[in-house]
Amino acid sequence: MLLSERLPSTQGLLIFEAAARHKSFTGAAQELGSSQSAVSQHIKGLERSLGLTLFRRIYRGVALTEEGIHLYIAVQGGFQQIVSCLEKLQKTRLHQAINVATDFAFAAYWLLPRLPRFRELHPEIDVRIITSQGRYDFAGQNVDVAIVFDGPQPIQPHAFKLFSEEVFPICSPAFLQANGPVASHKKLASMPLLKLGTDAGQGWFDWPGYFQGRRSQIVPGEAVLTFNNYTLLIQAAIAGQGLGLGWATLVDDLIESKILVGLREFSLSSESGYYVVEPQPHEHLNAKQHFMDWLLAERAEGLSG
Template identity: 35%
Template sequence: MPRRLPPLSSLRLFEAAGRHQSFKLAAAELSVTPSAVSHGIVGLEQSLGVELFIREPRGLSLTPAGADYLTYVSKAFSLLETGTQRLPNQRENRTIAVSCAPTLASRWLLPRLHGFRARWPDINVTVDTSQRLVGFPADGFDFAIRMSRAPTAGTCWTRLFGEQLVPVCSPAYRDSLLDANGTMDLRRATLIHVNPASEDWQAWLDAAHIAGIASSGGLRFDTIQLAFEAASAGLGVALGRRPLVDSDLASGALVEIGPEVICAQTAYWLVSAAGADHRPDLSGFRQWLLSEAEAFEDSASAAVSIP
């Protein structure tokens, strides 16, 4: 039996009116009259047998049933828009939408994007760094880059590369940690922590088999970027995460003080909906990103002293 759904035109009127909480504003957006919006929604309410709006002299508001229904209708239109944009014949203004943590986006992805643009100059790339949970395909993203110990069911996960962990600080702070014999003494250091990090100082100390250092004290920040800036300012020793710290090491703002480089248990993964690379541009982006990740991991593997 075919599904009995309200007319798409009525749902469009309802979605606009519900979003604006106004028949007048909905009419202006859809280039119709407020009367047409009102009559269309009355017809929708009669068809559904449910009152969707409370109409009062001071304004318009959704009923509880209307607010609930608007959530589903809005998602349905969003899916339709996303699906239409992803059709193979939608050649104009093609865009690849990527969700990525801000530090990884600025320090690893952004410096490499020119390589993709050189190969695909007509493809636009949108990078979202809000770190919100991404639903495929409802949120309109093609890919997400996430850090995890293992893939999560329901989406397609491809490993990009792991992080290497090494203590870093400013050159002047490093000199202050040297004892009379010129030996580095981490026990004298202020440790800089990143609160959201799943692997922090205790993980590094355990993997490096270093005892006698209290890992709980020191300074704490909510982003890796702030931790690196604090270390550059001479406030202490941060746990550098390669590749995120590579630009600071290259510029000399930070230096490695070792004694060990540790492989993190977590890794960066490229996440997408199953079959998301059916478009040539999406397939090209995936292959380009995997190639960049492989080249980076090959170059970084020599710096790891503990597997």
């Protein structure tokens, strides 16, 4: 026998649940926007179809019979389970997640400090950050948005520039006090230099390229320390172990808070920079669009500041 043939109508069960919960046909009628007589008729019809007496009429209300108690427990539990399931399904549909790929440096020094602002605007979106130090291979990867460092003509299609490259020497205030002042390229080249390994820079300037870009004839000596990721280099600079190259937008917050000093008089700019890339541009996700719009807003705020 089909369920539809074995079960009474859903409307009848809803009216029964309300009447049993209120212990009153009048209370059920008020909740359901009906009348006491209509509720009474529905209950009589339900009792007749089931062949059971579900309520005893008492003074100023009704009371469940033993059969009514068993049915009420089953009906209320069933409806509650349906409601919980629907809420979970709707929450899953509304709750979104995006995968954002970038390098260690951008994630640590720009994205993570600002991410609470995005979450305040869009608490329903989970941002999952995937980091890599070298060039990221998007083939076969589940990446919605990527923020990558690239040259003037990015190799990735569907990319727009977030920040142009500006680089300058950085060090701790104590290091500058002990080794400064710095008034020339020659002085810069003579200081203990911190170097980022060639496999870790994604096309970033190294010290020889930096001096060439500054049109200086000075050739820097060997670095005292070499690192395979930029976050370690920054930590060494903060600790006063040498002079590193700092990228604007990545180190600006550290300079503003006086953790590092930026020698901006030795600044060097290029047409390279950070780009926002859509590895799957034809996949339209609200969460992805919200995140990219937020990146553009943060860029505009940084430029205006």
